Amino acid sequence: MNFGFSEDQLALAATVRDVLRTHCPPGSLRTERRPAWEQLAALGFFGLLLPEETDGLGLGLVDVLPALEETGRACLPGPVVETAVVAPGLLAEVPKLAAGAVCVGVLPPGQAYAADADLADLLVVVRDGRARVVPRQDVRLAPRRGVDPCRPLFEVAFSRSEPLAGPVAPVLARATVATAAQLVGVARELLAVTVGYARVRTQFGAPIGSFQAVKHQLADVAVAVEFAAPLVYRAALTVDAGSAERDASAAKAAAGEAATLAARVALQVHGAIGYTEELDLRFWLARAWSLSAAYGTTAAHRERLRTAITGRRP
Amino acid sequence: MDLDYSTAELAFRAEVRDWLGGHAPPPLPPMDTADGFAAHRAWEAELAGARLSVVSWPEEYGGRGASLIDWLIFEEEYWAAGCPARVTQNGIFLLGPSLLRHGTPEQREHWLPRMARGDDVWAQAWSEPEAGSDLAALTSRAEPCEGGWRLYGHKTWSSRAAFATHGFGLFRTSGARHRGLTYFMFPMTDVAVRPIAQLDGLPGFAELRFDGVFTPESMVLGEVGQGWRIAMATTSSERGLTLRSPGRFLATADRLVELAGDADPVLADRAARCRVEAEAYQLHTFGTARRIMAGEEIGSAASLGKIFWSELDLRMHALALELLGDRAEDWLDGFLFSLAGPIYAGTNEIQRSIVAERVLGLPR
Numbered sequence: 001m002n003f004g005f006s007e008d009q010l011a012l013a014a015t016v017r018d019v020l021r022t023h024c025p026p027g028s029l030r031t032e033r034r035p036a037w038e039q040l041a042a043l044g045f046f047g048l049l050l051p052e053e054t055d056g057l058g059l060g061l062v063d064v065l066p067a068l069e070e071t072g073r074a075c076l077p078g079p080v081v082e083t084a085v086v087a088p089g090l091l092a093e094v095p096k097l098a099a100g101a102v103c104v105g106v107l108p109p110g111q112a113y114a115a116d117a118d119l120a121d122l123l124v125v126v127r128d129g130r131a132r133v134v135p136r137q138d139v140r141l142a143p144r145r146g147v148d149p150c151r152p153l154f155e156v157a158f159s160r161s162e163p164l165a166g167p168v169a170p171v172l173a174r175a176t177v178a179t180a181a182q183l184v185g186v187a188r189e190l191l192a193v194t195v196g197y198a199r200v201r202t203q204f205g206a207p208i209g210s211f212q213a214v215k216h217q218l219a220d221v222a223v224a225v226e227f228a229a230p231l232v233y234r235a236a237l238t239v240d241a242g243s244a245e246r247d248a249s250a251a252k253a254a255a256g257e258a259a260t261l262a263a264r265v266a267l268q269v270h271g272a273i274g275y276t277e278e279l280d281l282r283f284w285l286a287r288a289w290s291l292s293a294a295y296g297t298t299a300a301h302r303e304r305l306r307t308a309i310t311g312r313r314p
Numbered sequence: 315m316d317l318d319y320s321t322a323e324l325a326f327r328a329e330v331r332d333w334l335g336g337h338a339p340p341p342l343p344p345m346d347t348a349d350g351f352a353a354h355r356a357w358e359a360e361l362a363g364a365r366l367s368v369v370s371w372p373e374e375y376g377g378r379g380a381s382l383i384d385w386l387i388f389e390e391e392y393w394a395a396g397c398p399a400r401v402t403q404n405g406i407f408l409l410g411p412s413l414l415r416h417g418t419p420e421q422r423e424h425w426l427p428r429m430a431r432g433d434d435v436w437a438q439a440w441s442e443p444e445a446g447s448d449l450a451a452l453t454s455r456a457e458p459c460e461g462g463w464r465l466y467g468h469k470t471w472s473s474r475a476a477f478a479t480h481g482f483g484l485f486r487t488s489g490a491r492h493r494g495l496t497y498f499m500f501p502m503t504d505v506a507v508r509p510i511a512q513l514d515g516l517p518g519f520a521e522l523r524f525d526g527v528f529t530p531e532s533m534v535l536g537e538v539g540q541g542w543r544i545a546m547a548t549t550s551s552e553r554g555l556t557l558r559s560p561g562r563f564l565a566t567a568d569r570l571v572e573l574a575g576d577a578d579p580v581l582a583d584r585a586a587r588c589r590v591e592a593e594a595y596q597l598h599t600f601g602t603a604r605r606i607m608a609g610e611e612i613g614s615a616a617s618l619g620k621i622f623w624s625e626l627d628l629r630m631h632a633l634a635l636e637l638l639g640d641r642a643e644d645w646l647d648g649f650l651f652s653l654a655g656p657i658y659a660g661t662n663e664i665q666r667s668i669v670a671e672r673v674l675g676l677p678r
């Protein structure tokens with residue numbers, strides 16, 4: 001029993017973090033559609049989960065989990081989970097995937113719109129438990145209003161598509177866990193930024209972070225993040241063992257709730273400046289909301305958990 | 315990262331489960347009655363006979379030198395088997411670890427095996443009428459005398475002190491707020507004890523009056539003036555995993571899920587959520603255990619866990635009462651006790667401030 005990340009796993013995350021610091025600074029979220037992707041590709045990021053036969057590193061989800069958390073922490077735009085986690089599970093044969101030359105979008109079951117579909121060279125559509133893949137030229141996209149400016153949504157229509165072999169549920173469970181890891185990263189960043197602000201913003205002659213009403217809200221966020229993260233780690237372990245739908249739901253629901261609480265408190269503690277488009281905070285707020293709804297809403301995952309744990313169906 | 319138990323860990327789990335299967339007592343009378351206290355002590359002696367009362371202690375003191383992971387396994391099995399709360403908990407979980415760390419060899423050799431067998435049952439005497447959350451404001455004092463010390467003052471809210479044989483607590487030995495405190499152990503013989511009934515009507519608390527109670531030199535734990543430092547190490551374990559292992563909450567959550575089986579979806583949802591939160595606490599604790607086993611100090615981060623487990627426990631019991639309506643009896647004692655979780659071991663308001671200031675770094 002050894003429930004902690006290895007040095008290799010943490011080192012990978014540190015590398016990704018450094019790359020994102022340099023190539024995906026907050027300012028780039030306003031000017032670039034896909035900052036840091038080239039640099040991540042050069043690092044081999046998109047081949048981490050691909051088998052060695054297709055030029056990948058053959059790692060497990062748990063190995064890349066801290067790195068995925070970093071992509072959330074940096075609010076990295078683009079279909080990261082789709083390209084780095086879903087594609088290796090469904091499209092491993094596609095050439096140049098490991099090199100990061102192919103960008104993949106996904107329309108998951110139960111979802112109306114596909115996020116980041118404008119960037120996708122290949123779009124995976126999952127309906128009735130079956131996955132199909134559609135090349136870019138056969139897709140028609142209609143933009144739809146979503147909450148996250150860096151994660152635009154599209155209604156999808158397509159003429160031709162190819163069915164994909166293999167079960168899709170395990171791949172979706174992985175994507176769910178990977179998204180939960182990103183949510184943990186988003187929540188950690190929201191907490192850190194808000195703590196930083198509470199230390200420097202003064203009112204009534206004192207830093208607002210010295211007021212107990214502010215402190216206790218931030219402590220509650222710290223508790224929520226602290227106890228969501230281990231559920232995500234467990235799900236990453238069990239998803240590779242193939243028994244994880246319940247654990248993936250537990251991870252996604254807890255991480256989504258931690259991130260939305262972090263967003264709520266971040267906004268409140270920042271006051272009116274937090275309610276502006278001008279402050280970079282808005283990107284992280286939006287990411288907390290948009291990822292909470294991705295790969296199953298919190299409510300949907302809670303319902304699955306209820307069924308799995310109490311045997312009660314609606 | 316893994317969640318795989320070693321062969322030795324699995325064998326230990328099997329041994330514990332086996333033994334408890336044959337020995338777990340029927341529900342004992344409440345430990346806050348004379349009969350119940352005696353019955354709980356007898357159970358402690360039986361556990362000790364199987365060397366299961368303090369598995370993580372060194373063998374020479376009655377333990378097995380087991381790892382923290384083994385201890386967590388023991389706790390899961392203990393609570394799953396429906397075994398009673400530990401009447402010796404203040405001794406084995408709070409004083410014991412402090413003795414192991416700061417005690418002299420003589421103190422350890424004398425007190426630890428007795429504690430492990432339930433020969434002595436220890437009460438914690440920290441709080442005072444005017445010093446609860448602000449513990450460093452305490453005024454009870456100790457004065458040196460021939461062969462030892464004389465204790466004066468007034469302590470209160472001391473759990474199980476109505477029947478305990480010994481106590482431990484902080485007493486002022488000089489004026490300095492924190493560095494004027496010394497950690498004393500004392501026999502209850504000459505302490506004036508007034509039992510105080512808790513919400514359930516039983517004398518779960520006691521008030522202690524010291525009017526020159528003698529305690530020998532050998533009952534000072536650590537150095538004079540070092541009491542605060544030693545006590546704070548204890549509170550960190552009290553808030554963290556030693557006092558409230560996940561096994562307890564997992565067992566409660568399982569009972570709750572069973573209770574919620576036919577409930578409406580809203581209540582069933584809340585039960586499922588509690589089960590997942592108990593798992594989150596379990597997993598988090600595995601992570602903490604790993605860090606402690608690697609030599610890390612947990613320190614103030616233990617406050618995160620204190621807030622989480624106490625509020626989870628309260629939520630679980632409140633939901634059980636909601637599910638049971640007027641047939642609450644099985645869960646009532648647990649509910650009343652869960653209400654105390656956010657108060658003892660440092661109130662949750664204090665814990666939130668500790669998290670904000672010492673974990674997050676917000677200004678005081």
Ligand SMILES: Cc1cc2nc3c(=O)[nH]c(=O)nc-3n(C[C@H](O)[C@H](O)[C@H](O)COP(=O)(O)OP(=O)(O)OC[C@H]3O[C@@H](n4cnc5c(N)ncnc54)[C@H](O)[C@@H]3O)c2cc1C
Nearest residue numbers: 438439440441446447471472473654657658659660661663
């Ligand atoms: C079941 C139970 C068992 C106990 N067992 C023991 C025992 O064995 N030995 C022992 O010594 N003590 C024991 N205690 C006492 C316990 O440690 C104290 O109750 C606790 O430290 C709080 O002190 P207090 O009760 O004096 O409350 P107070 O300190 O008076 O606090 C009252 C309220 O004010 C709030 N408050 C106080 N200061 C602040 C602040 N700075 N910021 C925000 N809010 C604040 C508190 O959070 C609380 O809500 C036990 C208590 C209970 C309920």
